[in-house]
Amino acid sequence: MFDRKLLSKVAQSNVTDDMTVTETYNLAINEPYDKETNPNGVLNLGVAVNKLQEDIMLEKLNSINQVTRKDLEYGDHTGSIELRTQIANTVNRHFNVHENVNPNDIVVVNGCTAGIDVIASVICDPGDAVLVSTPYYYSLEEDVNLRVKAVLVSVPIPIDETQEKSQVKYYEEKFNELESKGIKTKMIILCNPHNPLGKNYSREALESILEFANKHKIFVLMDEIYALSVYRGKTVEDIENIRQTSKNTFSDTENNDDVLYPFISVLSFDNLDQIIDPSLVIVIHGLSKDFCLNGFRLGWIISPWNKRFTQAAQNIGVFSYQAIFIQSMITKLLSDTQFIDSFINLVNKNLLENYTKTTQFLTENNIKYVPAQAGLFICVNLGNLLIKWKNKQLEKQFGNKYEKVLSIKQVTFEDEFNMWVDIVHNGRIYITSGFHIRAHEPGWARLIFAIPWEQLKLGLERLIEFVEK
Numbered sequence: 001m002f003d004r005k006l007l008s009k010v011a012q013s014n015v016t017d018d019m020t021v022t023e024t025y026n027l028a029i030n031e032p033y034d035k036e037t038n039p040n041g042v043l044n045l046g047v048a049v050n051k052l053q054e055d056i057m058l059e060k061l062n063s064i065n066q067v068t069r070k071d072l073e074y075g076d077h078t079g080s081i082e083l084r085t086q087i088a089n090t091v092n093r094h095f096n097v098h099e100n101v102n103p104n105d106i107v108v109v110n111g112c113t114a115g116i117d118v119i120a121s122v123i124c125d126p127g128d129a130v131l132v133s134t135p136y137y138y139s140l141e142e143d144v145n146l147r148v149k150a151v152l153v154s155v156p157i158p159i160d161e162t163q164e165k166s167q168v169k170y171y172e173e174k175f176n177e178l179e180s181k182g183i184k185t186k187m188i189i190l191c192n193p194h195n196p197l198g199k200n201y202s203r204e205a206l207e208s209i210l211e212f213a214n215k216h217k218i219f220v221l222m223d224e225i226y227a228l229s230v231y232r233g234k235t236v237e238d239i240e241n242i243r244q245t246s247k248n249t250f251s252d253t254e255n256n257d258d259v260l261y262p263f264i265s266v267l268s269f270d271n272l273d274q275i276i277d278p279s280l281v282i283v284i285h286g287l288s289k290d291f292c293l294n295g296f297r298l299g300w301i302i303s304p305w306n307k308r309f310t311q312a313a314q315n316i317g318v319f320s321y322q323a324i325f326i327q328s329m330i331t332k333l334l335s336d337t338q339f340i341d342s343f344i345n346l347v348n349k350n351l352l353e354n355y356t357k358t359t360q361f362l363t364e365n366n367i368k369y370v371p372a373q374a375g376l377f378i379c380v381n382l383g384n385l386l387i388k389w390k391n392k393q394l395e396k397q398f399g400n401k402y403e404k405v406l407s408i409k410q411v412t413f414e415d416e417f418n419m420w421v422d423i424v425h426n427g428r429i430y431i432t433s434g435f436h437i438r439a440h441e442p443g444w445a446r447l448i449f450a451i452p453w454e455q456l457k458l459g460l461e462r463l464i465e466f467v468e469k
């Protein structure tokens with residue numbers, strides 16, 4: 001038997017004997033549903049991929065796919081100047097920037113996951129705290145921890161305060177608590193638009209969090225990876241229109257208010273230096289979500305206000321640089337501004353269409369959800385299904401001699417975890433469960449709705465049928 005202690009301490013802390021989560025995830029990736037070839041495969045409603053425009057993107061990429069001599073060489077590990085120029089142009093045209101982003105302020109990395117690792121490496125030491133509000137995009141835990149050994153610390157924020165200025169008090173409380181234990185808070189990660197809630201932050205909320213960070217000299221990583229996937233409430237007029245009609249369209253949201261704000265990139269602030277020392281602010285964006293190219297593994301760090309940070313990120317970026325061939329291809333893709341603009345419009349149109357169908361389905365099936373406006377997902381409350389599932393397990397175990405579970409207060413995250421494993425393995429639907437996103441109570445899930453409606457509907461039906469039957 002191999003002695004683990006021969007590994008580095010970092011590696012030892014990264015390996016585990018319990019492979020349930022990994023095996024369950026692998027099932028979704030390795031045994032995907034296909035109507036013709038694998039009808040009993042797993043329907044993937046869990047991994048944040050936008051599959052609604054695949055054909056168009058494939059056709060475009062195949063039309064510009066040509067390997068040249070230049071692609072055979074090392075190239076610039078921070079991203080070729082041609083690519084960084086096209087990224088800057090794209091950001092400058094679509095993020096309503098206050099000042100144009102300069103290509104030299106961009107570091108290209110192989111995906112935002114790698115980008116967050118690079119940023120954490122530059123900013124954090126082992127044991128430093130990185131604050132993030134819950135629920136959150138769960139991979140952030142590993143992104144800051146696997147190599148850097150910084151620790152993601154959750155700041156539970158009530159869902160109805162997620163977009164609001166009032167949330168700052170929770171950050172203050174957590175900061176003070178950590179400080180009293182001698183733990184240094186080095187960074188906040190703010191996903192705007194929010195993953196998993198699919199909401200945009202208000203300007204006031206962003207300003208308050210930035211002011212808080214400035215007060216304590218904390219870096220703010222603005223993860224704007226869903227910036228261009230805002231399908232509802234893009235503008236103030238749009239929001240007003242939705243407000244007028246929403247009563248009929250989105251009915252059963254119960255306590256979850258449908259509060260909409262337009263997306264505001266931190267790059268668009270005209271008064272940033274009056275709110276925070278801008279050298280504390282870093283932005284990431286990439287191809288995976290807004291351009292539906294997860295597999296291309298290409299993201300970018302934008303640091304217009306801190307040259308020293310950029311230099312340090314460039315140095316370490318040598319471990320995460322993208323193939324020159326992919327860089328050339330994406331340079332060509334982004335330089336076709338007509339294609340990009342119409343593609344982004346199509347992404348938003350398709351997302352809205354699927355969001356509308358999904359919320360109608362949920363309403364018809366009495367499943368509550370948090371209204372969303374951006375991203376590829378919707379948070380749903382499967383608490384009733386979890387209660388039913390739990391009672392079925394008790395019945396299997398004890399026949400009819402058991403006390404029926406009637407309320408969500410009687411189920412645990414362990415129950416939710418077991419239901420999730422059952423749903424994926426036996427129900428053949430992969431979802432992101434509440435424990436993944438650090439939901440505040442058991443029973444929540446995040447569903448991806450950016451897959452063709454036929455499959456999505458089948459997945460939703462399978463999910464309900466599996467628990468009900």
Ligand SMILES: Cc1ncc(COP(=O)(O)O)c(C=O)c1O
Pocket residue numbers: 048110111112113114137191195223225286287288294298299
């Ligand atoms: C909020 C957020 N940040 C970062 C990432 C990582 O993206 P990438 O595919 O570029 O590594 C994701 C992917 O799901 C995400 O949702």
